[in-house]
Amino acid sequence: MLWDIERRKREVLSSEANIYSAYFIEESDAFLWQGLDNIVRVQRVTGEVIEEFEHFPTYGHVMDSTLSNYLASDIDWNIFHGHGEAMRPVMQDGISPSFQGSGKILKITLSEEGRKFVSAGLGDRESPSIEEVAAVAPERRFSNYTGVTLWDLDTFQPIAMLPGNSYKVDATISPDGQWVVSGDENTLGFFWKTDSPETRYRMASYDHGIFREGLPEGLQEDEYWDESHLIAVPKSTKADKWGNTRSLATPTTIAIAFINGSEEFLRIGYAHDDGEGMSRTYAALFEAGNPWPQAYLDLGRNPFPSVNNYSRNLSIDSAPEANLLVTGQAFDGGINVYRYDPETRTLTKEWVGR
Amino acid sequence: MSDTLAPPVLQPSRSSPTGDSMPAHCCVSVTVLIEHRDTLGRPLPAGTEVELCDIGRQTYRARIDADGISRHEGVTPGKVAWQLLGREGQHLVAVDDVPCDPRWAAAAPPECDVAADETSLRAVYLPPPIGINLREEAAPEASDRLSDEQLEQLRLAGNNATLFLHGYNVAYGSYRHFAGWEQRDGVTDRPLLVPSGSARVATIRQDTDGLTIPLPPGPGRNHAISPFSANPEQVEGMINGSGAHNWYVHMEYRLNRAAGMTDDDWRPYTRIVGIAWPGDTGAVDFFQAELNAMAAGRRLVALLAQLHDAGIAINVISHSLGARVILTALNILGEQGQRQVLDNLYLWQPAVADNALVDDPSQDSHPLGMGVFPEAHKAVRKVVVLHSQEDGILGPPRSETPDFWQRIRDRITTPLQLGRWVGGVVLANDQVDELIGSAGGAYGKKWWVFPIGLAGPITQYYVDKAPAHTVRPPIPSQPPAGPDPYGRERAARGWQAFRELAIQEARDALASGEALPTYRLLAPLAHHAVISEASAARYIDSLEALVKRQWRAGKTPRAALGHIGFGAVRVENRFIERKLGDKAYDFVDQTSWLFDHSGMRIPSDEIFEKSYQEGVVRPLIRDSGFGDYEPI
Numbered sequence: 001m002l003w004d005i006e007r008r009k010r011e012v013l014s015s016e017a018n019i020y021s022a023y024f025i026e027e028s029d030a031f032l033w034q035g036l037d038n039i040v041r042v043q044r045v046t047g048e049v050i051e052e053f054e055h056f057p058t059y060g061h062v063m064d065s066t067l068s069n070y071l072a073s074d075i076d077w078n079i080f081h082g083h084g085e086a087m088r089p090v091m092q093d094g095i096s097p098s099f100q101g102s103g104k105i106l107k108i109t110l111s112e113e114g115r116k117f118v119s120a121g122l123g124d125r126e127s128p129s130i131e132e133v134a135a136v137a138p139e140r141r142f143s144n145y146t147g148v149t150l151w152d153l154d155t156f157q158p159i160a161m162l163p164g165n166s167y168k169v170d171a172t173i174s175p176d177g178q179w180v181v182s183g184d185e186n187t188l189g190f191f192w193k194t195d196s197p198e199t200r201y202r203m204a205s206y207d208h209g210i211f212r213e214g215l216p217e218g219l220q221e222d223e224y225w226d227e228s229h230l231i232a233v234p235k236s237t238k239a240d241k242w243g244n245t246r247s248l249a250t251p252t253t254i255a256i257a258f259i260n261g262s263e264e265f266l267r268i269g270y271a272h273d274d275g276e277g278m279s280r281t282y283a284a285l286f287e288a289g290n291p292w293p294q295a296y297l298d299l300g301r302n303p304f305p306s307v308n309n310y311s312r313n314l315s316i317d318s319a320p321e322a323n324l325l326v327t328g329q330a331f332d333g334g335i336n337v338y339r340y341d342p343e344t345r346t347l348t349k350e351w352v353g354r
Numbered sequence: 355m356s357d358t359l360a361p362p363v364l365q366p367s368r369s370s371p372t373g374d375s376m377p378a379h380c381c382v383s384v385t386v387l388i389e390h391r392d393t394l395g396r397p398l399p400a401g402t403e404v405e406l407c408d409i410g411r412q413t414y415r416a417r418i419d420a421d422g423i424s425r426h427e428g429v430t431p432g433k434v435a436w437q438l439l440g441r442e443g444q445h446l447v448a449v450d451d452v453p454c455d456p457r458w459a460a461a462a463p464p465e466c467d468v469a470a471d472e473t474s475l476r477a478v479y480l481p482p483p484i485g486i487n488l489r490e491e492a493a494p495e496a497s498d499r500l501s502d503e504q505l506e507q508l509r510l511a512g513n514n515a516t517l518f519l520h521g522y523n524v525a526y527g528s529y530r531h532f533a534g535w536e537q538r539d540g541v542t543d544r545p546l547l548v549p550s551g552s553a554r555v556a557t558i559r560q561d562t563d564g565l566t567i568p569l570p571p572g573p574g575r576n577h578a579i580s581p582f583s584a585n586p587e588q589v590e591g592m593i594n595g596s597g598a599h600n601w602y603v604h605m606e607y608r609l610n611r612a613a614g615m616t617d618d619d620w621r622p623y624t625r626i627v628g629i630a631w632p633g634d635t636g637a638v639d640f641f642q643a644e645l646n647a648m649a650a651g652r653r654l655v656a657l658l659a660q661l662h663d664a665g666i667a668i669n670v671i672s673h674s675l676g677a678r679v680i681l682t683a684l685n686i687l688g689e690q691g692q693r694q695v696l697d698n699l700y701l702w703q704p705a706v707a708d709n710a711l712v713d714d715p716s717q718d719s720h721p722l723g724m725g726v727f728p729e730a731h732k733a734v735r736k737v738v739v740l741h742s743q744e745d746g747i748l749g750p751p752r753s754e755t756p757d758f759w760q761r762i763r764d765r766i767t768t769p770l771q772l773g774r775w776v777g778g779v780v781l782a783n784d785q786v787d788e789l790i791g792s793a794g795g796a797y798g799k800k801w802w803v804f805p806i807g808l809a810g811p812i813t814q815y816y817v818d819k820a821p822a823h824t825v826r827p828p829i830p831s832q833p834p835a836g837p838d839p840y841g842r843e844r845a846a847r848g849w850q851a852f853r854e855l856a857i858q859e860a861r862d863a864l865a866s867g868e869a870l871p872t873y874r875l876l877a878p879l880a881h882h883a884v885i886s887e888a889s890a891a892r893y894i895d896s897l898e899a900l901v902k903r904q905w906r907a908g909k910t911p912r913a914a915l916g917h918i919g920f921g922a923v924r925v926e927n928r929f930i931e932r933k934l935g936d937k938a939y940d941f942v943d944q945t946s947w948l949f950d951h952s953g954m955r956i957p958s959d960e961i962f963e964k965s966y967q968e969g970v971v972r973p974l975i976r977d978s979g980f981g982d983y984e985p986i
Contacts, residue, residue, distance in 0.1 A: 166940050
């Protein structure tokens with residue numbers, strides 16, 4: 001489906017498309033999609049097909065604006081560059097974790113400006129270094145590279161693994177290539193400056209602030225936490241099953257997307273539709289390089305955004321320069337389009353495409 | 355199963371001097387030397403008897419010598435097969451470096467060519483299974499620890515131990531037998547050697563597919579007319595063991611498969627340490643099962659200490675109420691000042707409160723202090739909780755969860771209603787009973803939500819232990835007349851006596867000098883190493899208060915950790931949030947794929963991949979070790 005946000009129209013491109021294959025090329029009117037016939041099309045919004053080629057069924061793929069660098073992930077979360085005869089592995093070091101195992105798509109984001117890209121699958125609290133383990137080692141069973149990894153967009157070699165997250169992790173690189181930001185299923189958020197990836201910064205816990213790492217055991221619990229810049233988390237109007245009001249912004253992260261150039265991003269929680277006044281659809285707004293949530297912005301529940309299923313994590317994406325966020329819908333095939341206003345720091349649902 | 359019965363092509367490592375194979379009718383005989391080792395390179399114990407069978411179905415017995423070799427003389431040239439006698443669990447996995455599936459080898463042992471004058475063969479077997487029995491009927495003390503051979507086995511197999519603790523209502527059970535050649539579909543020829551005795555005892559998991567096992571004649575079954583075959587569930591019971599042993603074979607097999615072993619080559623197969631404990635108290639007495647779990651946890655301390663002292667890395671996987679066993683042991687170790695005795699603890703569908711791992715006893719919602727294990731976190735490096743809101747046993751299904759608890763709360767707004775609710779443990783047709791029953795599945799057993807199910811079992815537990823007029827309050831005279839018409843004075847005297855008995859028990863235990871004395875009146879506090887006199891008095895105070903409130907708990911009940919994970923507790927408790935942030939606690943939310951409390955025993959492909967492979971084994975191998983499987 002091609003959605004025209006300005007004219008609020010849609011066009012059916014195919015009724016037999018790989019649901020994980022929709023991708024817009026940066027600063028371009030061209031996009032990628034793959035049919036169930038496994039043909040990948042590079043196509044303009046005008047309908048002109050620039051290129052088409054046969055490929056393995058992709059579970060996430062990207063292309064840069066030169067149209068010469070094509071990266072695709074397969075079902076086992078291996079990444080390949082190019083296609084056909086020219087295809088070569090970038091990351092191929094095991095069959096686990098995988099799409100089937102984790103139930104999420106390996107996320108790949110590019111920064112053409114910074115000539116880097118980031119992949120994010122299943123986070124590891126700790127990882128070996130890129131010197132210790134090869135990114136291409138097809139004989140392996142358990143992968144080392146499926147956490148958050150920073151790559152060079154010219155050499156397609158790893159720059160660094162960025163460990164710290166736990167289980168399903170989403171991460172993205174800022175359009176200018178300066179920052180990598182991550183959030184995971186187990187509520188941990190981190191960020192890194194790409195010029196010094198060995199230093200990891202921790203985002204504040206929404207409820208408790210910044211955890212001060214490395215302190216000895218046995219202190220008062222408050223001493224482990226910096227809550228100096230915490231802001232109030234929106235609470236439910238109704239009591240939950242424990243009889244308590246609950247936070248409506250969950251740090252259990254399904255997606256992270258830059259919303260205002262490379263300045264600000266949204267961290268979007270995984271949630272089910274628990275009814276009016278109960279659903280955790282507030283996204284946290286962060287500034288790049290700042291660990292503190294700046295605001296909590298509601299994505300609403302009519303229709304409920306596609307935050308209820310990790311296998312649809314790629315259905316949440318943004319156009320950072322246009323301040324646009326788009327999500328799928330949890331129970332329908334349409335899209336929710338939100339526009340962010342950097343002045344007022346508010347998010348408005350601009351269109352529900354059906 | 356993709357296996358075929360064809361034995362591997364095995365060549366004698368030494369043929370006759372001429373290189374010719376001898377015709378069977380030749381009078382020349384062969385000396386067959388078999389070197390027997392386990393997958394860890396150890397020769398099998400000297401003295402083990404080996405029975406070899408030649409093409410004439412003549413048998414030749416010999417004993418394994420100090421070098422692990424059995425020598426069989428006078429054998430007819432041609433094919434031979436053999437079995438070990440009296441060595442349970444040592445299944446054949448390779449001959450002359452060619453792997454064989456031990457389950458097929460047990461049905462039809464590989465047949466190897468032998469030729470004059472002498473033929474040497476090298477046989478490799480799995481090391482035996484390792485089990486520890488913490489049930490009351492098992493022999494005390496000695497059996498709580500591993501033998502030197504078992505320790506050596508763990509040392510050689512990667513210097514790590516993976517302990518498995520089964521859940522509630524699991525009997526001790528036993529291993530069963532390998533499916534025989536005649537039970538395997540498509541096999542018509544009798545093998546040279548049909549294993550017997552210990553060689554038939556199956557300590558590894560078998561596939562139920564491809565087997566036809568006739569059921570013995572029974573009422574309505576006449577084999578002469580219509581043979582009945584066991585269905586897959588019955589086959590499962592016949593071949594894969596019962597009770598705790600059924601869990602061991604499944605868990606051990608899946609862990610190995612998840613680590614990368616294939617059915618074609620069992621040589622990397624790593625034995626776990628199966629721990630049996632008495633959780634089979636009947637479907638209704640969860641409280642007694644909890645006490646049993648804590649008693650077993652006290653005994654488990656010795657094993658953990660033994661492994662720790664031996665420098666063997668310890669990882670534990672518990673299912674359901676098995677969590678209480680290991681958390682008791684860890685809490686005790688933590689209280690004793692032990693640090694990080696365990697590498698990783700995987701709590702699979704833990705039947706403990708969602709705040710069981712907080713460090714602050716005041717957070718306990720359990721009125722008797724059984725809910726939290728405040729020191730447990732100190733004795734383990736990392737705790738991973740595998741939970742599912744679709745468990746069905748630990749809580750209502752997710753779709754019904756939000757208003758289920760609200761409805762429970764609504765129903766118990768008055769003490770009178772509460773009394774009826776608690777009475778509902780024994781009285782049918784109670785409103786709440788109905789409500790809980792409607793919440794689906796085995797949740798109707800209602801052993802999880804406190805205080806349902808607590809009043810009855812506690813009263814029962816103390817029936818022959820507590821003084822009169824305590825847990826069973828005095829019945830007022832009708833009409834109220836005479837001295838002490840409401841029994842208040844009798845109750846006060848009873849509780850005072852009870853308190854003194856409890857204090858005396860605590861005092862005696864302290865005086866005994868034992869590190870882990872056995873408690874009777876204070877058994878609900880058995881997750882503490884030693885109980886002070888003050889704690890004993892406080893416990894009786896709590897119990898008295900509870901009885902006086904008609905068993906009404908002072909705090910809202912907690913959901914099960916195996917149901918909701920850390921989701922709720924992390925918001926209210928900074929310690930939990932810190933541990934989650936500091937990689938000491940972690941969790942796997944299996945809600946979208948685990949729909950059954952025990953669904954991991956015989957897992958779907960999805961459970962295997964998501965829970966076993968990515969949730970347990972990959973991090974286990976990376977963080978610590980499982981056998982000799984490759985770490986990074």
